[in-house]
Amino acid sequence: MHNIADNLNRVHRQIQQIADRAGRDAGEIQLLAVSKGQPAAAIRMAYELGQRHFGENYLQEALEKQQALVDLTDICWHFIGPLQSNKTRKIAEQFDWIHSVDRYRVAQRLSARRPETVAPLNVCLQVNIDDEPSKSGVIVEALPTLADEVIKLPRLNLRGLMCIPRSQTDLQQQRRAFAHLATxxxxxxxxxxxxxxxxxxxxxxxxxxxxxxxxxxxVRIGTAIFGPRQSTA
Structure with a gap:
């Protein structure tokens, strides 16, 4: 864990350099530290270094870490894993963002279970941008209908889109998938x-x-910040 400071600095420098090449303001790019498989102590260290946004994939693991870090009152929790209908109550109660909404029924459940005492839940619709049968996400053709439905739900704040494209090593092929999502x-x-x-x-x-x-x-970055996954104890 002693490398987290160096790793965070390295990632921020990388984001800055790429943003400069793109003619963008790096300040408009939020670094989401993916902390699945990492102990609460690693998250606390990153928090103390100024990181505030953390992404978790597995509900039970996340709940245990949230309890251990309950004193960090301005931490922002993002759920980025697959959504199961029977877990929507806890997710709606315990997270600030959800990136993986891909069905209206799940969105309805999240809205119904979001407490009235907190702000509406920020959500992104996960898009299966390469139409891969093995991946979650709404297909592109069904996206407008889902967006029109979700935007009307009272306890959700639809913010945008998320995708996990097919793994590619060529920069231009990678850009093609992300350009499609931006379109x-x-x-x-x-x-x-x-x-x-x-x-x-x-x-x-x-x-x-x-x-x-x-x-x-x-941008969702895990190992480059925390190193290999550790025990969550």
Missing amino acids: QLGSLRHSTQLARLDTLSMGMSDDLEAAILEGATI
Whole structure:
């Protein structure tokens, strides 16, 4: 864990350098530290270094870490894993963002279970941008209908789109998938009720450059910050 400070600085420098090449303001790109498989102590260390946004994939693991870090009152928790209908209550109660909404029924459950005492839940729709049968996400053709439905739910704040493209090593191929997602966001924003969408959650360690070049506003980075996954005890 002693390398977290160096790793965070390295990732921030990388984001800055890519943003400069893209002619973008690095300040508009949110670093989401993916902390799945990492102990609460590692999250606390990153928090003390100024990191505030953390992403978790597994509900029970996340709940245990949230309890251990309950004193960090301004920490922002993002759920980025697959959503199961029977877990929507705890997710709606305990998280600030959800990146993986891909069905209206799940969105309805999240809205119904979001407490009235807190702000509406920020959500991104996960898009199966490469139409891969093995991956979660709404297909592109069904995206406008889902967005129109979700935007009307009272306890959700639809912010934008998320994707996990097919693994590619070629920069141009990586950019193609992210450009496709950015185009979908642009198309949705032509609708009056969807004009306020502002988020593209895309890009991880291996395709960070392509994602930022194509307009990512949230990048999800784990191992490059924390190192290999550890015990969550």
